Amino acid sequence: MSQEETRELEELLRRRKGGDPAAIDAEISSKFETEYAVVISDLSSFSKLTQEKGIVHAMGLIVEAHTIAEPILSTLGGEVLRADPESLVVLFQSSMDAVMAARAVNRAFEDHNAETPDENKLAICLGIGFGKMIRAGDHIYGDQINQAYRIGEDVSGHCEVHLTPEAYEGVKHLGSLEFTESSPIQLGELTLNSYSLVFT
Numbered sequence: 001m002s003q004e005e006t007r008e009l010e011e012l013l014r015r016r017k018g019g020d021p022a023a024i025d026a027e028i029s030s031k032f033e034t035e036y037a038v039v040i041s042d043l044s045s046f047s048k049l050t051q052e053k054g055i056v057h058a059m060g061l062i063v064e065a066h067t068i069a070e071p072i073l074s075t076l077g078g079e080v081l082r083a084d085p086e087s088l089v090v091l092f093q094s095s096m097d098a099v100m101a102a103r104a105v106n107r108a109f110e111d112h113n114a115e116t117p118d119e120n121k122l123a124i125c126l127g128i129g130f131g132k133m134i135r136a137g138d139h140i141y142g143d144q145i146n147q148a149y150r151i152g153e154d155v156s157g158h159c160e161v162h163l164t165p166e167a168y169e170g171v172k173h174l175g176s177l178e179f180t181e182s183s184p185i186q187l188g189e190l191t192l193n194s195y196s197l198v199f200t
Helices: 003-016 020-032 046-053 057-076 094-116 143-153 165-170
Strands: 033-043 080-085 088-090 123-134 140-141 159-162 179-182 184-185 191-193 195-198
Touching: 003 020, 003 123, 020 033, 020 123, 033 057, 033 143, 046 057, 057 088, 057 094, 057 143, 088 094, 088 123, 094 123, 094 159, 094 195, 123 143, 123 165, 143 159, 143 165, 143 184, 143 191, 159 165, 159 191
Parallel strands: 123 159
Antiparallel strands: 033 088, 033 123, 080 088, 123 140, 159 195, 179 195, 184 191
């Protein structure tokens, strides 16, 4: 089904060029648009670690990081869509579910690092977005995906969780959670705003 959906979306996009863009956009939206919270993970200092310890050592840490994170994210309602070399892409039904899962992952990494030599400590950074996305099988597209990637990679520091403003809207009312607004980050013409989850 995944490949069939992907082919159908690609065919609609090809027809869009010479057809009626508004009609095709409406068809794509009705068939493929959905709303998710997305969690993007990034292993902090991976490039530096690779240079210092070698690619095999770094790859071993990636496998270990995924082994810790994936079961937690899945158990707490996440759908692991992709496991890239450095990143996980995980979908949730709400920002609250995504934040709770991210917090659990962060604490699991803290427990792991407390009993691990410095050279094997894991620093995972998490970016969370929320909004409408286009999904065809295992492929998903949308501005919130892009923003979650960017804040996970470029804003989140060592073992931090950052949310896009759209994801933050879904959890800001929760008295059990505390957030701080991060300073905007300028990446070319793009300004990234985000909120950081405070761990207590």
